[in-house]
Amino acid sequence: MLLATCKTYAKKLLMLLASLRKKHTAKAELHSARSIIWGIFFFLMLTVIFGVFTGKWEDQHNPEKRNIFFRRGWVKHVLSADKIKRPDKLIVIISNSQGYGRELSDRETYPALLEKYLILRQKENVRVLNWSIPGGQVPDFTILAAAAKRLAPDILIFVDSPADFSNNRMELDPKKGLRKNFISDCHFLLWFSNIRKSIPSAFLAHFIRPIDYLDIFFAHIFAPWRYRDIFTSRLMQIEELRPFDKSGKSEKWFFQTAVPRQWYVDHLRAASTKAQTTTRPINISSISLELLSYFLDTTQDMKGEKYFVFMPLHSSIQKKNSLLLNEFTIRSAAKGFKVVDLSNKVPDNQYLTLTHFNAAGHATMAHLFVDLLAK
Numbered sequence: 001m002l003l004a005t006c007k008t009y010a011k012k013l014l015m016l017l018a019s020l021r022k023k024h025t026a027k028a029e030l031h032s033a034r035s036i037i038w039g040i041f042f043f044l045m046l047t048v049i050f051g052v053f054t055g056k057w058e059d060q061h062n063p064e065k066r067n068i069f070f071r072r073g074w075v076k077h078v079l080s081a082d083k084i085k086r087p088d089k090l091i092v093i094i095s096n097s098q099g100y101g102r103e104l105s106d107r108e109t110y111p112a113l114l115e116k117y118l119i120l121r122q123k124e125n126v127r128v129l130n131w132s133i134p135g136g137q138v139p140d141f142t143i144l145a146a147a148a149k150r151l152a153p154d155i156l157i158f159v160d161s162p163a164d165f166s167n168n169r170m171e172l173d174p175k176k177g178l179r180k181n182f183i184s185d186c187h188f189l190l191w192f193s194n195i196r197k198s199i200p201s202a203f204l205a206h207f208i209r210p211i212d213y214l215d216i217f218f219a220h221i222f223a224p225w226r227y228r229d230i231f232t233s234r235l236m237q238i239e240e241l242r243p244f245d246k247s248g249k250s251e252k253w254f255f256q257t258a259v260p261r262q263w264y265v266d267h268l269r270a271a272s273t274k275a276q277t278t279t280r281p282i283n284i285s286s287i288s289l290e291l292l293s294y295f296l297d298t299t300q301d302m303k304g305e306k307y308f309v310f311m312p313l314h315s316s317i318q319k320k321n322s323l324l325l326n327e328f329t330i331r332s333a334a335k336g337f338k339v340v341d342l343s344n345k346v347p348d349n350q351y352l353t354l355t356h357f358n359a360a361g362h363a364t365m366a367h368l369f370v371d372l373l374a375k
Helices: 002-059 074-083 110-122 138-151 186-191 201-207 210-221 230-235 239-244 261-278 289-298 315-321 325-334 359-374
Strands: 089-095 126-132 155-160 305-310 337-341
Touching: 074 126, 074 138, 074 186, 089 110, 089 138, 110 126, 110 359, 126 138, 138 155, 138 186, 138 201, 138 289, 186 210, 201 289, 261 315, 289 325, 305 325, 325 337
Parallel strands: 089 126, 089 155, 155 305, 305 337
Antiparallel strands: none
């Protein structure tokens, strides 16, 4: 009898404990669900707040033709064109460090001067967009060409050396991946379908890995992701820390201040002397015609005028592109480009380096384009 009673009480106790456990589990699950919801909410709020903050921070800088954030912030720089009223004539310049003109103020660079000269000469509202990337490579420029196509400019001017289409630009590094072939963060523009769809699928398959699309996705939905290396970039601007900057972190977001004038004089003298004996014409077999096709095909069906310009070079290195002009002219003209060889059009005394201009060189370049566009 006693044993039966004990069993009955034990069974009731177990049922009570099971009931309490079930209620506790339900509460724990509810609490866990609430925690997840609040976590997502605060994450979204942080993203919005950071996005607004960075947008304000970017906008407080003085507007320039060139990208004030050097090799980063290209999504912001390219999309800023959407905010301007469509001018009478829209010109997009895609180029490298020569067009960026880091040694001078923005207003002294040839894209800024070209806009100024065209307005004075043609008496119309002209807008010149400077999409020059210091150290930029053809994969960067291909994405910018797709972004330019989206704007439907009246004139697209691409200024580069044919040597930039060398075979090694197609080589992939399985460890570095995308970072080897893109010196800028232009690849973040691939988030936008109207840019991505203008680029040949073979280009995307070759250069962009699945993990890179994940990087692009994070950069779009979570603003801090795009700015994750800005702190180290700024830190490496400190003079005492520059010797530790082995991978160019200081020049991701910011470029270093200009060196003394005498440095350019000495550097140019030594470099030109050496180049006269070491520079050899580049054979077409060293060039990736596939990479050239990717770039040219990206601008297909663009209605405005298109110029493929051989960039000016110091006389000591001009002969390196001499074997490439004919092949590039034929292939570019077939895709609707007007090919212009300016390699010998800027005098040697207007160079700071073998490829970079002083103020007079930028003025000469601007006038060359004014005359070219007037024809």
